């Protein structure tokens with residue numbers, strides 16, 4: 154049985170100071186596994202948190218990414234999306250609506266030619282049209 158740590162506990166465990174915006178944005182990312190951008194996060198949270206600024210959202214998401222509490226996915230259009238699921242998985246990107254879907258996959262063993270290399274990250278990105286958009290093509 155695994156015990157889900159709360160957002161507060163996970164921030165503390167990472168050794169970063171728990172502040173209201175950090176907790177708010179981290180909790181939002183845990184609740185919304187739709188790979189939102191900073192603009193999306195800001196527009197969803199600003200009404201209930203009038204003191205929140207877009208600059209804060211940028212700072213907090215980068216801090217969370219730096220501490221590996223969230224991962225950053227750069228979509229083909231160059232937008233940065235944030236993901237609270239940090240276990241390895243692939244992303245499917247819809248060229249029509251820009252939605253990003255998770256899919257399960259495992260990183261393959263590195264090929265022989267990379268022996269001795271330092272691999273810092275591996276990502277799987279699939280592109281095409283999502284089921285909703287595929288009908289229009």
Ligand SMILES: [Zn+2]
Nearest residue numbers: 247250283286
């Ligand atoms: Zn789509």
Ligand SMILES: [Zn+2]
Nearest residue numbers: 236238244255
């Ligand atoms: Zn994901």
